[in-house]
Amino acid sequence: MATELGPGRRVAEINVTPLVDVVLVLLIVFMVLTPLAEKQKFLRVPEVEPDVQPVPPDAVPPDQTVLTALQNGRVRLNGQELAVEDAARLLHAAYDGRPSKVLFFDAEDPVRYEQAIQVLDAAHGAGVNTIGLMTDAPLAAGASAR
Numbered sequence: 250m251a252t253e254l255g256p257g258r259r260v261a262e263i264n265v266t267p268l269v270d271v272v273l274v275l276l277i278v279f280m281v282l283t284p285l286a287e288k289q290k291f292l293r294v295p296e297v298e299p300d301v302q303p304v305p306p307d308a309v310p311p312d313q314t315v316l317t318a319l320q321n322g323r324v325r326l327n328g329q330e331l332a333v334e335d336a337a338r339l340l341h342a343a344y345d346g347r348p349s350k351v352l353f354f355d356a357e358d359p360v361r362y363e364q365a366i367q368v369l370d371a372a373h374g375a376g377v378n379t380i381g382l383m384t385d386a387p388l389a390a391g392a393s394a395r
Contacts, residue, residue: 314343315383318356318368333371340375350376355383 316336317325326336344350352372356365369380 313351313353314340315353315355316340316368316372317354318360318365320357320359322364324368333368337371337375340372340377344376349379351379351381352377353381353383 315325315327319325319330322333323330324333324336325331326339331339340352354365354369354372356368372380
């Protein structure tokens with residue numbers, strides 16, 4: 250819009266009111282939607298107790314299920330190497346009537362994150378509702394990492 254101020258002079262003005270209205274509406278929309286977009290997973294981290302010895306993977310009690318993602322794309326279910334789909338079928342059959350559906354998960358070091366998540370998704374689809382992540386034993390004080 251231009252207005253005449255005098256002979257031959259024109260002044261251009263920009264009406265910023267619609268711009269301010271749009272910015273305020275966007276601000277309100279983002280303020281409302283941001284809390285809804287947050288996703289969270291509940292995580293319990295175990296306390297490190299110095300007198301407790303870790304259980305080696307080959308000495309797992311028979312009522313516990315351990316699933317390990319292998320570098321070659323397969324998984325190890327309680328020591329038995331299987332394809333992911335076969336392990337999911339066995340997990341579904343094993344957890345079908347159980348009230349406690351706990352699975353312990355481990356992955357070899359070279360396994361890609363994407364592959365580990367695909368194995369976890371297959372386990373979740375088979376009926377597992379609680380997944381415990383297995384970790385390496387903590388380094389002793391003064392020991393250096395390789």
